[in-house]
Amino acid sequence: KQEVTQIPAALSVPEGENLVLNCSFTDSAIYNLQWFRQDPGKGLTSLLLIQSSQREQTSGRLNASLDKSSGRSTLYIAASQPGDSATYLCAVNLDNQGGKLIFGQGTELSVKP
Amino acid sequence: DGGITQSPKYLFRKEGQNVTLSCEQNLNHDAMYWYRQDPGQGLRLIYYSQIVNDFQKGDIAEGYSVSREKKESFPLTVTSAQKNPTAFYLCASSMFKGGAKNIQYFGAGTRLSVL
Numbered sequence: 254k255q256e257v258t259q260i261p262a263a264l265s266v267p268e269g270e271n272l273v274l275n276c277s278f279t280d281s282a283i284y285n286l287q288w289f290r291q292d293p294g295k296g297l298t299s300l301l302l303i304q305s306s307q308r309e310q311t312s313g314r315l316n317a318s319l320d321k322s323s324g325r326s327t328l329y330i331a332a333s334q335p336g337d338s339a340t341y342l343c344a345v346n347l348d349n350q351g352g353k354l355i356f357g358q359g360t361e362l363s364v365k366p
Numbered sequence: 367d368g369g370i371t372q373s374p375k376y377l378f379r380k381e382g383q384n385v386t387l388s389c390e391q392n393l394n395h396d397a398m399y400w401y402r403q404d405p406g407q408g409l410r411l412i413y414y415s416q417i418v419n420d421f422q423k424g425d426i427a428e429g430y431s432v433s434r435e436k437k438e439s440f441p442l443t444v445t446s447a448q449k450n451p452t453a454f455y456l457c458a459s460s461m462f463k464g465g466a467k468n469i470q471y472f473g474a475g476t477r478l479s480v481l
Contacts, residue, residue, distance in 0.1 A: 284468065289472075294477070295475065296372075296474045297456065297458075298472070299469050299471065342409070344409075352414070352468040353399075353424065354411070354470060356408030356409045358406065359408055
């Protein structure tokens with residue numbers, strides 16, 4: 254059974270710092286991996302999607318990498334800002350599962366001014 | 367305005383009562399999903415539907431029911447059989463039925479509490 258784990262559960266950094274969020278999964282047979290952002294009491298916003306054949310994706314200050322063989326993904330945030338404060342969730346899309354996503358528990362990020 | 371609309375934003379359920387959460391999308395997406403989120407946890411899949419008049423159970427379907435009579439709508443009923451319904455419920459949709467580009471788009475959620 255696929256399990257997705259995110260470490261750490263919470264992270265607090267000063268503004269301007271570069272940071273890395275980690276996501277690991279137990280079964281390498283995935284179609285893709287997505288990173289989402291969730292603000293308190295809100296829905297999820299898709300940040301980046303990495304297909305299983307790709308190694309990384311970039312959007313602005315965000316860079317996500319994928320290493321299927323080791324079952325790991327990282328989300329790198331450059332020059333963090335207070336507006337980046339949110340919970341970040343990763344999710345894997347399994348082969349032959351009709352688009353079902355398996356989510357990690359999330360990392361709650363706080364960027365202090 | 368394109369997107370996914372969930373209503374109501376807050377819902378209260380009395381013991382023994384069934385309640386229905388609404389999810390409507392105007393993105394012309396084929397697939398729709400219902401997730402449950404408990405505090406400090408990730409999302410767990412309740413039900414999903416890839417096409418009208420068809421749906422599949424997710425990991426935690428017990429105590430819930432759904433219908434998919436229209437492409438745009440995927441309502442979720444929380445039945446009295448669900449003994450711990452207090453949670454944040456999120457609806458999502460995606461363009462593709464599966465495959466590498468299955469980006470899911472989410473609604474703003476419904477917070478359900480028990481009176």
